[in-house]
Amino acid sequence: MGAGNAGTADWYRNFGTFDAPASSPCYAEWSLGIAGDAELISRIEQWPHNKRQPLLILAAARFLGAGITPYREFREFLLARWDEVSRVVLSRATQTNEAGRCTTLLPSLAAIAGSTGRPLALIEVGASAGLALFPDKYAYEYDDGGSVTRLVPQPDGARPAAEEAPVLRCAVQGAVPLPAELPKVVWRAGIDLNPLDINNPDDVAWLEALIWPEQDFRRDRLRRAIAIAQQDPPLLVAGDLNEQLVSLADQAPPDATLVVFHSAVMAYLNASQREAFRATIGTLAAERGCHWLSNEGHTVLAQADGSVVVPEMDDSRLRGRFLLLQDGVPVAIAGPHGQTLEWL
Numbered sequence: 001m002g003a004g005n006a007g008t009a010d011w012y013r014n015f016g017t018f019d020a021p022a023s024s025p026c027y028a029e030w031s032l033g034i035a036g037d038a039e040l041i042s043r044i045e046q047w048p049h050n051k052r053q054p055l056l057i058l059a060a061a062r063f064l065g066a067g068i069t070p071y072r073e074f075r076e077f078l079l080a081r082w083d084e085v086s087r088v089v090l091s092r093a094t095q096t097n098e099a100g101r102c103t104t105l106l107p108s109l110a111a112i113a114g115s116t117g118r119p120l121a122l123i124e125v126g127a128s129a130g131l132a133l134f135p136d137k138y139a140y141e142y143d144d145g146g147s148v149t150r151l152v153p154q155p156d157g158a159r160p161a162a163e164e165a166p167v168l169r170c171a172v173q174g175a176v177p178l179p180a181e182l183p184k185v186v187w188r189a190g191i192d193l194n195p196l197d198i199n200n201p202d203d204v205a206w207l208e209a210l211i212w213p214e215q216d217f218r219r220d221r222l223r224r225a226i227a228i229a230q231q232d233p234p235l236l237v238a239g240d241l242n243e244q245l246v247s248l249a250d251q252a253p254p255d256a257t258l259v260v261f262h263s264a265v266m267a268y269l270n271a272s273q274r275e276a277f278r279a280t281i282g283t284l285a286a287e288r289g290c291h292w293l294s295n296e297g298h299t300v301l302a303q304a305d306g307s308v309v310v311p312e313m314d315d316s317r318l319r320g321r322f323l324l325l326q327d328g329v330p331v332a333i334a335g336p337h338g339q340t341l342e343w344l
């Protein structure tokens with residue numbers, strides 16, 4: 001392997017060493033295999049830089065049917081199907097849609113609905129397929145180590161019975177303000193550069209491929225969330241969140257409390273785009289009484305001048321977890337898939 005491709009190989013080696021092992025021994029082995037494979041690294045380096053990330057090629061291979069196999073067989077699969085792998089990598093992006101993140105959002109959504117006494121209108125920016133727009137349709141189990149608080153959706157005509165809803169499980173710490181019931185949502189909409197369509201089998205297969213091979217529970221959760229969203233698909237607008245937010249907010253019913261939220265999206269924006277977004281949120285709050293929930297990793301905290309939005313919240317405190325801000329105030333630290341919630 002020449003010095004020229006050390007960057008890409010390091011990316012795969014880091015992914016295989018630090019990111020993958022706890023969740024996917026298979027991805028760890030494949031990623032380390034690619035890191036030491038000069039032929040594959042040089043093929044990957046023919047793609048644009050933003051297409052070289054490990055998760056994209058691994059998901060593309062899974063999308064095309066790669067099973068959980070030792071690296072040697074995986075390599076044969078990649079080389080035999082390289083044209084198709086390239087086509088998928090170049091036409092798709094990592095748009096994992098994790099309904100589990102609703103466990104993080106739910107206490108704040110319920111508190112906002114309770115404080116305004118009105119039902120909610122939701123806008124998710126960077127919504128992918130919009131599965132986080134159904135927090136009122138999922139079942140929840142919050143476990144504080146001693147007892148479990150269960151919340152189930154209200155029966156709703158022709159919708160799937162409550163027992164078919166995904167059960168979103170979350171280990172809680174601190175005084176999480178768990179609601180007695182799920183908040184009422186009367187309108188839901190999302191914005192995404194490339195909305196995925198839960199009624200398009202190719203998009204659904206891509207969402208499944210983005211889940212790591214051994215994580216069957218997440219695939220089951222995804223399928224159940226998709227079945228719920230398919231009953232009443234959310235309005236999803238294609239475009240940049242900074243360009244679409246104000247006009248979409250204008251469509252929300254005026255008698256509902258508007259909440260704009262996002263999870264795992266701000267890392268895709270540069271600091272000035274994030275600043276523009278915060279300015280729009282400020283305007284919507286002043287003119288429309290809009291509330292704002294931000295559920296993001298540490299990158300969201302960086303501003304254009306290098307300072308951070310929440311100075312006390314450094315990387316070591318977050319350690320790969322997300323920070324939940326409610327109307328700009330840090331309220332909780334959450335597992336990236338909603339598996340834990342520590343109230344501050």
Ligand SMILES: C[S@@+](CC[C@H](N)C(=O)[O-])C[C@H]1O[C@@H](n2cnc3c(N)ncnc32)[C@H](O)[C@@H]1O
Nearest residue numbers: 095096097098126128192193240241263264268
């Ligand atoms: C990692 S996914 C997260 C999806 C969803 N929020 C969730 O938590 O499951 C990030 C999404 O943000 C979208 N995105 C990135 N930049 C965007 C922008 N400037 N405007 C709109 N959507 C954007 C991507 O297309 C992708 O679907």
